[in-house]
Amino acid sequence: MIRRRIKGLLFLCVAGLLVLMARLIQIQLVQTESFSKHNVNLLEESVQQRTQELVIDNGRGNFFDRNGEMLTHKKVSVLVLFPFLKNMNWDIGAVSTISGISEVKLKDALDQATKPFAVGEPEPVELTSTQMEKINKLEIPGVFAIEKKFERKEIPAEQLLGLTGENVMELKKRYPNKDLSEKTLIGVSGLEESFDEFLLPEGKSKLVYHVDGGGAPLFGINVKYVDPANPFYPVNIRTTIDKSLQQKSEDLVDKHGINKGGLVLLDIESNSVLASVSRPAINQKDPYSGSGITNRMIKQEILGSIFKTVVAAAAIDQNLDVPTRLFNCSQKINGEPELKYNYGMLSFTESFARSCNRTFGELAKELQKKDKDMLVDYAEKLSLTGTVGWQGEVYHTNNFKQLLDEDKGRVFLTEDAKKDPNFSAMSGIGQHEVRATPLAVANMMATIARGGKKEMVRTASKIEYKNGSTMVAFEKKELPGDMISPYSAMKLQKLLREVVVNPNGTGKWFQDLPYEVAGKSGTAETGKYENDKQLHNKWFAGYFPYQNPKYALVAVNLDVLDTEGGVNLLFADMVKMLFENDKGTP
Template identity: 75%
Template sequence: MWKRRTLGLLFIGIVCFMLLLARLMQIQLFKTEAFSKHNVNLLEESVKQRTQELVIDNGRGNFLDRSGDPLTHKKATVLVLFPFLKKMDWDVESVAEITRIPKDSLLTSIETAKKPFAYGEPDPVELSSFQMDRINGLKIPGVFAVEKKFERTEVPAEQLLGLTGENAEELKKRYPDKELSEKTLIGVSGLEESFDEFLLPEGKSKLVYHVDGGGAPLFGINVKYVDPANPFYPVNIRTTIDKTLQQRAENLVDQYQIRKGGLVLLDLQDNSVLALVSRPAINKKAPYDGIGISNQMVKQQIVGSVFKTVVAAAAIEQNLDNPNRLYNCSKKINGKPELKYDYGMLNITESFARSCNRTFGELAKELQKMNLNALEQTASKLSLIDSVGWQGDIYHTSDFKQLPDEDKGRVFISDEARHDANFAAMSGIGQHEVRATPLAVANMMATIARGGQKEMVSVVSKIEYKNGTTMADFSKKNLKGDIISPYTAMKLQKLLREVVLNPNGTGRWFKELPYEVAGKSGTAETGKFLNGKQLHNKWFAGYFPYKQPKYALVTVNLDVPDNEGGVNLLFADMVKMLYEENN
């Protein structure tokens, strides 16, 4: 009996020992970098307990402007000091002489430090390459001059580029087959989100030293430089943004106190975004609260009279643009007297220049009788209601979208509205259910300027490896679907130019600009009220120079009273700025 009991206890002991051994093997051999469901890196955590470190680069990919200048960060050569210096004698006089930082300031900063730091953070003192070489030549343990990556506090085109954050659950959902630390940053909006898979870090670059329980150095005072040492990663996303133009555009938008709205500037040569400003800005203290995180330039808005461009195009294609036909612009679209905008009898060219609602309400109803889908089909031909952001197959990804959060536009929601003559008239002036994004409006102007050819809009030109070679190119692509005829495009170009040339045109303010402008204004009722006042969306959309187009530009101020605007002045100043840049 006692033998069986002893054998039983021995068996249980062996089983427990084997389970413990298996657990130890799991922890120390097999799951060292992704332990438990939280993917804890045990090696990193064990090292953290006995080391102090300064992260030089978090390893996530970077965004550059079209010239290769960093947008979301800057790299600066800085003086790095380690806190163990307070416990040793070191040549502070030489460091002070080389860096031109007072000796007492250096000693004071170290005395209060508990971890390694770049001197002067968050606004560190930048060193030259000559100073860096001299500092490192001193070979003082705990004193280094290194190039460190700093995140910018003010990021240009911040809604377009987007935000990052830590979210362990979302990380696992996106990348179930990757072993990533829970602390890995992921993109949560904008290009940070759409390009997230390319931007994931391979590891951090950092300076590390070992400490005892009191923070004193272990194993002497050797500091190690830790780097993933991958010549290809992290990658750089080269955007089409011109950083200088972007910053100047943002200053102008704020100068004209556009609280909700912004602008889109396209380069017609490759149909890329040169500058994009969205307001309100992101709230730095609570970035996910409110609408600041949303890029208003890719969200559908009520476009108002800008949509008359579509009606004019449809009328031209259906031979309804008889120049001798006159419209009674002393009446509203419902037939009642027009007291505010009493223009008398106008032909289609005058009506477009002065933005007569009656003309385009009647034309929309006539087009509806001829073809229920005429307005929608023409809006699509002009790239107004479809997605216009670049999409296609890239690298190992099919149907990749640069702007996945881009809204589509629309003319009608319901078939009932499509059949109703009154709704057709309201749609003809860009009201009722008509919606489009400012980006699509800019692309419509670009399409007309090119003679009808409609192209995708790109905000990224290529993905580059760390060593500067190209991983993937985003080549210029046409949008699918029917297009307007060159004849229609030519007539639209003349109509848009007449808006500026006509002494009573809604764009007459732009006649004296250094570039010849063609475009269309819009004032849309939003159905919202503030202090009893109807709120409007104010637009001006156009392209320039008229004869040899280089740019398409949209300026928009959303949800403002009728007496507020700013879009004309903003448009004009952008044109002047671009002229000065090129001359």
């Protein structure tokens, strides 16, 4: 009986040892980088227990504006102190004198510190290059003057650039063959997501020192500088955004109370985005809550009368724009009396300038009778359907897209709707199922200004290696498909200018601007209501200067009452701002 007990006890001990050994093997050899269901990296955790570090640069690539200025982050020259200084005698007086930071402030900051820090964080005290040089010449252990990367509090074009975050499952899904830390930031929206693979870090730049269990320094007080030291990576993205124009545009959008909507500004020559503002803004405390993360400039919206530009293009080519023909603009498109916009008999040109619904409802039905696909074809020719953001082959990616979340536009939802003359009439005035993104509308204006040549819109001009040399250049590319003729484009240009110069035109408010404007207004019923009152999308889209086109601009205010939320003042102020800006350009 005793032998059996001893054998049983011995068996349990051996089994227990085997379980412990298996567990140790699992921890030490097998699952060192993804332990347990939480995927804990044991190697990283063990290193963190033995060290304290200050990350100078997280190693992820950066976004620059077209002039080379950082957009999402900034580099600041700061004073860095290590917590072991509180237990040492060091020349705090000299550091205080050079930096201009009082000894009291330095001591207080150290007393509260449990890890290395930049003095003044989160609003660090910025040092000059001379101050940095003098502080580092003191050679005080644990005292460094360095250039550190900080995320900006307010990020320009934040929805366009996008957000980053930690997501272990998504990281492994995207990059199953890459050896990346589970704390690696990945892009989750905007250009951060589109260019994510290029922006991935090779490693962090940091200052490190080893500590014992109580946080005291091991191996003396030597601080080690760790840097991936790769002259090529991470790469950076040179966007087409002009940071100065972007900030001024955001200020104007907020000044004019655009709560839902925004603007997009294109450089016509390069067909690239100079500024993009989307509202509501991202909630900085909880970025993924609400609709602020959505870039409304690349989401489809109801166009209203902006779409009459497409109908006009088709009518011109089908010779329906006869100068002597008059349309009864005292009637709605259904033939009922038009009480609010009773314009009487108007010509084609006058109808466009005053945005007569009856005219373009009739024309749309005539075009549909000739060819049920006519409106769709001309919407495509003017780049309103499909996507307009740059896409093409980049290295191993055959269809790389700069704007991953860009919506396509549309005219009809079904083939049956194309055959219905009443649906065609409603579509002719930009209602029913007609949708397009503000970016596509801006591109339509740029296309007309260029004489009909339609191109992809760029938000980034190139990917640059860390040393500044070019890795990939995003050259100008034409959008595939048919285009309108230069003759049709010229007639559209005159129509768009007539909207402004006509005393009764819907754009008459822009007659006295420093740049001559051509454009089209739009007020679309959304089908949404507030206190039983219909909500509208209000647009103005155009280009300028008229004789020598440089900018295409779309301003839109979404889901507002008919009596509120106009965009004319915003558009006008943008034109004035750009004129003043260009005056200062050599």
